[in-house]
Amino acid sequence: MKAMDSHKKTLAMTVLAFLAVYVVWGSTYLAIRMGVRDFSPSALLALRFLVAGLVNLGVWCFFQRRLRPTADEIKTAAIAGAVMLVGGTGVVAYAERTVNSSTTALIVAASPFWFALGDYLLAGKSLSVRQIAGILIGFCGVCLLLWPSIHGSSERGSPWALALPLASIAWVAAGLYTKRKAMPRSIFLGAGIEMIAGGLILLVLGAALGEYTVGSIAQVSNRTWAIVIYLALFGSCLAFTAYAWLLEHQPTHRVASYAYVNPVVAVLLGVLLDGDPFTTPVFLALALVTLGVTLTMSRTA
Numbered sequence: 001m002k003a004m005d006s007h008k009k010t011l012a013m014t015v016l017a018f019l020a021v022y023v024v025w026g027s028t029y030l031a032i033r034m035g036v037r038d039f040s041p042s043a044l045l046a047l048r049f050l051v052a053g054l055v056n057l058g059v060w061c062f063f064q065r066r067l068r069p070t071a072d073e074i075k076t077a078a079i080a081g082a083v084m085l086v087g088g089t090g091v092v093a094y095a096e097r098t099v100n101s102s103t104t105a106l107i108v109a110a111s112p113f114w115f116a117l118g119d120y121l122l123a124g125k126s127l128s129v130r131q132i133a134g135i136l137i138g139f140c141g142v143c144l145l146l147w148p149s150i151h152g153s154s155e156r157g158s159p160w161a162l163a164l165p166l167a168s169i170a171w172v173a174a175g176l177y178t179k180r181k182a183m184p185r186s187i188f189l190g191a192g193i194e195m196i197a198g199g200l201i202l203l204v205l206g207a208a209l210g211e212y213t214v215g216s217i218a219q220v221s222n223r224t225w226a227i228v229i230y231l232a233l234f235g236s237c238l239a240f241t242a243y244a245w246l247l248e249h250q251p252t253h254r255v256a257s258y259a260y261v262n263p264v265v266a267v268l269l270g271v272l273l274d275g276d277p278f279t280t281p282v283f284l285a286l287a288l289v290t291l292g293v294t295l296t297m298s299r300t301a
Contacts, residue, residue, distance in 0.1 A: 035224060045199070046202040056188045057193075060189040
């Protein structure tokens with residue numbers, strides 16, 4: 001009986017964890033899009049990451065303080081946070097001022113392609129025929145979305161869309177960097193340092209660009225604060241914790257399925273809740289990117 005109850009509890013936690021990773025992470029694109037409509041992108045993300053970073057540091061302080069970091073580990077986490085959250089998420093936030101959340105999510109969903117190429121170029125890992133096909137198919141989907149911007153169409157394109165692949169590359173660069181450097185043993189401490197570093201840089205960047213003042217932050221609307229709290233507590237804390245738990249209790253390939261579920265969730269939420277157009281190019285791009293990610297993440301030759 002106890003074994004059965006334990007199995008049911010584990011099953012329930014697994015389902016909830018996958019829902020958090022799939023739905024919450026998929027919804028962050030729409031949340032950012034809504035937040036930057038009436039607030040500075042740098043300030044929105046800075047507040048998000050500073051709040052989430054403090055929460056993660058609090059968890060480490062109360063429950064994992066014995067896992068103390070070295071100076072090199074702190075440095076690695078800070079650099080990774082700067083690259084990933086400023087160069088990655090920061091670019092997404094600025095782009096979403098003019099690019100809808102569905103298109104953004106599909107373009108940055110190319111991250112697995114860049115990861116595979118990065119492992120091939122930097123670590124010498126071979127690519128299977130299936131992975132090569134997946135990369136080519138996926139990039140075709142991304143190019144389909146970028147074409148109006150490349151072609152200079154003012155009606156459907158945005159110059160910021162062309163910067164979105166840089167966000168994927170920044171996330172991949174940070175991931176490859178942390179794979180080769182020592183990170184804090186506590187995942188909460190590592191995440192906390194990354195978020196505090198990224199948040200502080202974004203705060204300084206926004207101030208230097210004159211995007212906000214102390215007075216403007218004090219006058220932030222309740223709606224914007226709700227978005228900040230959602231992104232911080234759900235997008236950066238809850239979903240991250242669920243992801244870390246899944247990595248310990250589920251096969252890696254199953255956990256990695258978020259890479260091709262998140263874009264689908266983001267597109268559905270954008271279309272249903274924000275009126276994003278579900279055109280033929282978007283449908284084709286969704287199909288190509290999803291197929292490409294599925295093939296790229298497969299190790300079968």
